[in-house]
Structure formats: structure tokens, C-alpha cells
Amino acid sequence: xxxxxxxxxxxxxxFGKPVTLxxxxxxxxxxMYWYQQKSSQAPKLLFHYYDKDFNNEADTPDNFxxxxxxxxxxxxxxxxxxxxxxxxxxxxxxxxxxxxxxxxQHFGDGTRLSIL
Amino acid sequence: TQLLEQSxxxxxxxxxxxxxxxxxxxxxxxxxxxxxxxxxxxxxxLVTVVTGGEVKKLKRLTFQFGDARxxxxxxITAAQPGDTGLYLCAGxxxxxxxxxxxxxxxxxxxx
Numbered sequence: 646x647x648x649x650x651x652x653x654x655x656x657x658x659x660f661g662k663p664v665t666l667x668x669x670x671x672x673x674x675x676x677m678y679w680y681q682q683k684s685s686q687a688p689k690l691l692f693h694y695y696d697k698d699f700n701n702e703a704d705t706p707d708n709f710x711x712x713x714x715x716x717x718x719x720x721x722x723x724x725x726x727x728x729x730x731x732x733x734x735x736x737x738x739x740x741x742x743x744x745x746x747x748x749x750q751h752f753g754d755g756t757r758l759s760i761l
Numbered sequence: 762t763q764l765l766e767q768s769x770x771x772x773x774x775x776x777x778x779x780x781x782x783x784x785x786x787x788x789x790x791x792x793x794x795x796x797x798x799x800x801x802x803x804x805x806x807l808v809t810v811v812t813g814g815e816v817k818k819l820k821r822l823t824f825q826f827g828d829a830r831x832x833x834x835x836x837i838t839a840a841q842p843g844d845t846g847l848y849l850c851a852g853x854x855x856x857x858x859x860x861x862x863x864x865x866x867x868x869x870x871x872x
Contacts, residue, residue, distance in 0.1 A: 686864065686865060737803075750794075750860065753803050
């Protein structure tokens, strides 16, 4: 029944060691988003894809990259994680952009990333 | 840049009490979404309000969109421990591609 699935739920990595988080969706939505969320704060948008078109938020560090090989899957790569990157990472989808009106986002349960 | 001010930021109440969470902006939004996020999970959409003055009810939860579509409120009647979570409002229309999120209200309902 799950529509947006994130793996793994928990990830521990070492300082500076690359890590990849994955997200898959069964909704066939055009848009996929990656958010970073710290300690009960609002999610912060990192980047999004509309189909294969990638858009980076201006304040997303270069350390963060993303790939979307097909409609269903999207990956978040953190090339050299620092202690400040420890957070919950949320993937979300929507059928179309928010500007099109009434476009709720469907979130996965997130990956909690810890940095040793 | 459009902003959504959400208040209060933290709320701790006893089971059975009523509460209201506010989401305010100086800007107009085409619609506003409310999400609840339980610990260790992703946000889940509760409701979308679209029309100015609209009121929607979801069991013990009542959502209202301001007449001018600049503000919204969430009222919970007779809160239960299962209502505990982070409540997020998010507006559409501030940007052509992304939601504008409020900072969230962390609600704890004590038995």
C-alpha cells in the first residue's frame, strides 16, 4: 500500500564517507522532491525533478547531488557528509507543480542519517 | 519571498483539552495544505483548503481558510494522545513549483 518508499530507514555513515539514499514511488507522479528536516523543524527543500528536469535550490550545498534514472526512482547522494548533515531526509512526490493548484505532496517515511 | 508564520511553535496539553494552531501570512495563497507528522514518519496530508472562508472538518479537527486566503487555522476538539505530532501548514501559490512551509507546531497531548 506504501506509495513513496524510502530506503534505508536509518543510515549511519562516517564523516566524509559518501552515502546514497533512495526513494521509489508507485504513483507515477511527475515531480519528486528531496527535503532535509532537522529536529521537529519544517522540511527544507534541497532540490526537485520534474520528470528528468533537475532544479537545485540556491542554498543547497554542492555536497548534495541527485539522480533520477526513471519516473519511479530518485537518489540523494551526499559526497562527503559532515556532522551538520545529520538529519532526516524526506522524499516527496506530487502529480504536478504547486503552482498548478491543489497539488498535495506525498511523503515517504524518511531516512534518518547519522554521521560518526 | 512569501512566508508563513505558524504559532504556537510548541504546545503541550492534557487529554480532553481543545487547541488552535494558526498559520498566517501577509501574502495570498491559492490554497493551503495541512500536514501531520508523527515521530519517525513522514508528513501526511490532512486537508487542503482552497476557497476563501472555507471550513473543513475531519472528525475532531476543524480547518478554516481566511476570507482573504492569507491565513488558516486548525482547531482540535477534545485532544487525544494520538493527536501528538508536528503540524505543518504549507501554502501553494507563493512559488510556481514549490510549497511554502510554516515552521510547524509540535503538539504533545499528555494522557
